[in-house]
Amino acid sequence: MKILFLSVISLCVISLAGCNQKQVEQPRRPNILFAISDDQTFVHTSFAGSEFVNTPAFDRIAREGIYFTNCIAGSPGCAPSRSAIVTGRYHWQNEQSGQHASSWMKKYVPFVDLLDANGYVTGRTGKGVSPFQYARDKNDSLWRATDAAGIAHSNIRYEKGAAGDERTADEIGPVNYFENFKYFMENVRDDKPFFFWYGAYEPHRAYEQDSWKRTEKSTADVKVPGFFPDDEIIRGDMLDYAVEIEWFDLHLQRMLEYLEKTGEIDNTIVIVTADNGMPFPRAKANCYEYGIHVPFAVSYPKAFPGGRVVDDVVSFSDLAPTILEITGTNAEGMLPVSGKSILHILKSKKQGVVDPSKKYVFSGRERHSSSRYLNWGYPQRAIRSQEYLLVWNIKPERWPAGAPQRIKPKSGGELFPMYGIDENGVHHSEWAFTDIDAAPTKSFIIENWENEDIRPFFNWAHSRRAEFELFNVKEDPYNLTNLAGVSGYETIEEELKQALMAELRKSKDPRVVEPDKEIFDSYIRYSPMREFPNPAE
Numbered sequence: 001m002k003i004l005f006l007s008v009i010s011l012c013v014i015s016l017a018g019c020n021q022k023q024v025e026q027p028r029r030p031n032i033l034f035a036i037s038d039d040q041t042f043v044h045t046s047f048a049g050s051e052f053v054n055t056p057a058f059d060r061i062a063r064e065g066i067y068f069t070n071c072i073a074g075s076p077g078c079a080p081s082r083s084a085i086v087t088g089r090y091h092w093q094n095e096q097s098g099q100h101a102s103s104w105m106k107k108y109v110p111f112v113d114l115l116d117a118n119g120y121v122t123g124r125t126g127k128g129v130s131p132f133q134y135a136r137d138k139n140d141s142l143w144r145a146t147d148a149a150g151i152a153h154s155n156i157r158y159e160k161g162a163a164g165d166e167r168t169a170d171e172i173g174p175v176n177y178f179e180n181f182k183y184f185m186e187n188v189r190d191d192k193p194f195f196f197w198y199g200a201y202e203p204h205r206a207y208e209q210d211s212w213k214r215t216e217k218s219t220a221d222v223k224v225p226g227f228f229p230d231d232e233i234i235r236g237d238m239l240d241y242a243v244e245i246e247w248f249d250l251h252l253q254r255m256l257e258y259l260e261k262t263g264e265i266d267n268t269i270v271i272v273t274a275d276n277g278m279p280f281p282r283a284k285a286n287c288y289e290y291g292i293h294v295p296f297a298v299s300y301p302k303a304f305p306g307g308r309v310v311d312d313v314v315s316f317s318d319l320a321p322t323i324l325e326i327t328g329t330n331a332e333g334m335l336p337v338s339g340k341s342i343l344h345i346l347k348s349k350k351q352g353v354v355d356p357s358k359k360y361v362f363s364g365r366e367r368h369s370s371s372r373y374l375n376w377g378y379p380q381r382a383i384r385s386q387e388y389l390l391v392w393n394i395k396p397e398r399w400p401a402g403a404p405q406r407i408k409p410k411s412g413g414e415l416f417p418m419y420g421i422d423e424n425g426v427h428h429s430e431w432a433f434t435d436i437d438a439a440p441t442k443s444f445i446i447e448n449w450e451n452e453d454i455r456p457f458f459n460w461a462h463s464r465r466a467e468f469e470l471f472n473v474k475e476d477p478y479n480l481t482n483l484a485g486v487s488g489y490e491t492i493e494e495e496l497k498q499a500l501m502a503e504l505r506k507s508k509d510p511r512v513v514e515p516d517k518e519i520f521d522s523y524i525r526y527s528p529m530r531e532f533p534n535p536a537e
Contacts, residue, residue, distance in 0.1 A: 029119075029193040029327060030300065031268040033255060036085075036197070037248040038078060038127055038204040039284055040274035042071070042293040043223075044245060052221040053242045057253035058297060061272050065299025065306045066346060072361045072384050073276045074316035076284055076291035077368045078204075081275045081316060082129040086110035086148050088320030088337030092364060092381075092509045092520075097132065099520060100367050101527035103143050104132040109334045110148040111320040115195045118329045122150040123188055124197035125180035126173075133526035149197040153180045153188065169211035169243050173201040178254040185258070193327075198255065203244030205279045205437045212239035225290060226478035227282045227460045228441060229453065237440045241278060269300040269326065271319075279437040281445060281461035285368040286400065287382040287391045288479040289471075292363045304346045311353050313386055315361035318342050338507050353386070360385055360499050366520040371402030371435040373532045376521050378402075378435065379511060383500040389479065390496040391469040394511055398535075401462045402435040407531040415533065419446050433462055434530060470496070 044050050047059040047067065074084025079100040080091035087108055091098030097108040110129065116122045128149030135143040157174040158165045177198055184196060219235035228234050252272065259265040274294040277283045283290035296314065299306060317339030324331050325341045345354045360383050367377030379394040393400070408414045417423070420431030427446045429438035436442050442461075449458040460480065470484040470493050483489045504512040510519050 028267055030302075031193050031264060032195045032323065032327070033259070033268055033270045034195070034197050035200075035248075035252050035255075035270070035272045036082075036127075037200050037245065037274040038202060039276060039279040040203055040245055040248075040295060041277040041283060041290045042069075042295050044242070044278065045295050047297075048295065050242075051223070052217060052239060053245050055245065055249040057249045057256055058272050058295065060253075060256065061270050061299040062297040063307065064301060065270070065297055066304060066308045066310055068296040068298075068314055069309060069311050070313045070361075070384070070386060071273065071294055071296030072313065072315055072363050073274075073292045073294045075363060075365050076276045076286050076288075077365055078127075078275045079129075079131050080365065082149075083108070084316040084339075085275075085319050086112060086129055087334065088317050088339045089335065090317060090338055090362060090364065090507050090509070092366070092504075092511065093335075093338065093507055095519075096523040098366075099523050100369070101131045101525045102133065102523045103140075103526065104129070104134055104148060105142055106144050107335065108144075108148075111324055111329070111331075111334065112148065112150050112195065112197070114324065114329050114331065114333060115327060116150075117333075118327065119192060120195050120327065121189050121192045122195045122197075123153050123184045124150040124199060125152065125154050125177050125184070126175050127199035127201050128152065128197065131527060149199065150195070153184045156180050156183060168214070168247060169240070170208040171206045171211075172208075172244060172247050175201070177251040178258070181251075181255050182258060185262070185264075195323075195327075198252065200248040200251070202248045203241050203279070205439060207237070207240040207244065207439075209240060209440060210236060211243050212236065215239075215243065217242065225280075225283075226480060227290075227457060228280070229445070229448075229457050231444060233444045234441045237280075241280075266302055269298065269304075272297050280439060280441050281401070281436050284437065285365065285378075285435045287363055287365060287380045287389075289389065289473055289477055290479075292382065292384070293473075298346060300346070305349045308349075308351045310345060310351065311386060312342075312345055312355055312358055313361045313384055314342055314345075314358075315339055315363070317362075322346075360496075360503075362500070362503055367523075367525070368435045369402070370525060370528065370530045371433075371532075372398060373403065373534050374521070375525055375529065379520065381500060381504060381509070381511070383496050383503070384473075385496070387472060387474055388492060388496060389471045389473050390484075390493065390500060391471075392497075392500065393465050393467050393469065396465055396467045398464070399433070399462070400435070400465055401433040403532045403535070404432050404462070405533065406431050406434070407533060409531070413533075419449065421447060430530075436461070468493070468497070 045055040047062040074081040083098040096102035128147035135145040156176045156179040222235040273296045277291040321341040364381040381392045416431040420428045427443040448454040468484040471479040
């Protein structure tokens, strides 16, 4: 009897131990797949209604998850915008580490590092946080040694002409994004939660012109933005852009199918966006809607009620604090963030405006490419509400798209022709307005600038601008009617100006609070340089 009694007690103890063990088991932390295209405007997904772009992977995330109608990038250029993503800070807070093609300093710790230290396995494929100059050797002791988006897994590549090269256009890059993701999952990730950064190089230019003609696309389906003339050249250029968006989406679709096949999809948060707007005149490198308003969708049906369209304004600086909160990661080690977590919006069941207290988000730019005398930039700051966009052009005397004339290399000061148009009427993109990527659209508008029907489009893209521009983004999505100074809009303009300046002072923007307001133009650029004449002479 005594032995039997002890056996029963032993079984109870074992049973209770098992119960206690179950009680202390922690739920699996979510994986995160972060997918970011390079230069894609918010309207260019099939979910958003575009008839010439087909994006089934993005559409799935938007349909099953939360689609945000008002996501504003940190900048209309890739490097500063990506800087805002990983630091949670406005690019103007990050010194040279928020500027295009300058150096990344160690002190600007990205959230990716903290995830890595908190038990996540991190990695990336394709484009990370760039273009920045990272440490080249021990002499660059203040610079970060590796990309701020994580360790690269980009060795699996397509080879031109080889079996399996399925690329749909000649200018699409060689990185096989999906196969590198699969390699990470099967050889690096182990059994730990992961954060993976999928950074496509597409649809960044250059494009193979007329690659769309090998598809079933039609120029008739293209919706030409109101700041372009409606011409077949421009329609074709936009279709070549669409081909590259679809390449990004194809690899995302394969990643989603892989996660589904391996049983990981239910425990993976998928975030899809773009770093800035389309690489066309008056879009990329401009703080207008088509430069800073980007696609954004998040899916995690396990915890984020899906099938919702949310109209709250959200910013790239909000991403770092959101991801840190989701993963239970302490922000210690990072410099103070300016963004606010949107986890409460993701967990809500509401549609439309979920958090009315978040009235504004902010964006801006400094230098883009080397496009002016002494590598000067075109500094802008922008504030965006659900209905209005206010842009502060801090140096309105400068050319917004770059100087209209460039000095010929090694010529002793000889200038290329004005606007980059040669004696035969042919435009050369590298000769003028070089903040705009070389493109058939750019050349068409410049070559025909004297045509009275084309002149307005030329001016919208290239001419000097007012110091302040105010747009109603709902009624004027192309930002063509400046309401600044217009009777009836004084209250709105003043409210936005005050809110913008308050945030710039709070975030210690050197353009507003520092004695050296030109500090951004002094940072070294580690990419090719051009020479321009002194505009004062």
